[in-house]
Amino acid sequence: MRYPKPFQNLIAHFSALPSVGPKMAERxxxxxxxxxHERLLSFAESLEALQDLSLCTRCFHIAEGPLCDVCSDPKRDPSVLCVVEEPxxxxxxxxSGGYQGLYHVLGGVMRTGQGDDPSLRIPELLSRIATEDVKEVILALNPTTEGDLTTLYLRKKLEPLGVTVSRPARGLSTGGDIEYADEATLTSALRNREKLG
Amino acid sequence: MRYPKPFQNLIAHFSALPSVGPKMAERxxxxxxxxxHERLLSFAESLEALQDLSLCTRCFHIAEGPLCDVCSDPKRDPSVLCVVEEPxxxxxxxxSGGYQGLYHVLGGVMRTGQGDDPSLRIPELLSRIATEDVKEVILALNPTTEGDLTTLYLRKKLEPLGVTVSRPARGLSTGGDIEYADEATLTSALRNREKLG
Structure with missing residues (x-):
């Protein structure tokens, strides 16, 4: 004997989610x-409501209309573009509240040895640089091998277009432990040390 | 800026699930x-379908009709009852395929120092012993302090009713390591050693 069919179906749906194993799905x-019942219905409705969301036509962040909240905010600075992997x-x-520019969601990073990934929104980024009044592009991809590779690739594509290209500083995490910082982070943190006073 | 409302609602629903933190819910x-969209709809429908399931009126396992698959199977042996915590x-x-009797889902175990828990189906168990032709009750509660406490309590209630009361053997797990077995398990395993041949 196994669980009734509706129970099994739901276990299968939960098992398919990232970081959820079959035992956890069962639980x-x-x-x-x-x-x-009301809570279940509300959960089901929230799932269906996800369909009404789409991607911002400008920066590819999640949006309720054609533009996301950031792109439709007139107070944001359109001359700075922060390129990120995911929403x-x-x-x-x-x-963090410390950024006033716009975004461009790339949709991931390049995988080593796979050539150009058509799912990445690199053409859309280049077209924005060509048509919008962008002065600086911050490449805020994850500090991983693939992220760094993509940063390098984008830098080569962007610099000839006359925009300043930067990336977030590498250094110690606030509240972190020097003892546990990895070598690459420590090297960056010491090389790019900030003058006090 | 935060996620659009439907996104936030769904994150809240997932965060409320056991072992799912807010970051994992976001992901x-x-x-x-x-x-x-079809996958989302099917997920939502599976959630709603959970409402159509109920508890078996006899043993409190999950059922699609009034009786669960085990209780409605005429080939099962109604003289043995296995008491468990959860479906x-x-x-x-x-x-495991090694059991042919019926079940009784208690709905949990007694918490130390809280007296009788009205949510546990102990009265229903006693009434089954009184009305059905039960000869043996296996108390298969989890081998925890609370499980053992409940086993002790139920044993005292059941033995005067003229049924044999047993519990699953305690011993080594198949494929386990003697080196890592805890003291209580090792003591049980050695005391209840099985004769070979």
């Missing part, structure tokens, strides 16, 4: 089964 | 956002 569905990165930078 | 919703335990025992 989640059992948890949901004990919930009130989650936009949210993280927005949470 | 899951982003993953779902990239899925095809997941029924599924685990059924998967």
């Amino acid at each position: 989640i569905v059992l948890h949901l089964f004990k919930q009130e 989650m990165d936009v949210i993280a930078i927005e949470r | 899951i919703v982003l993953h779902l956002f990239k899925q095809e 997941m335990d029924v599924i685990a025992i059924e998967r």
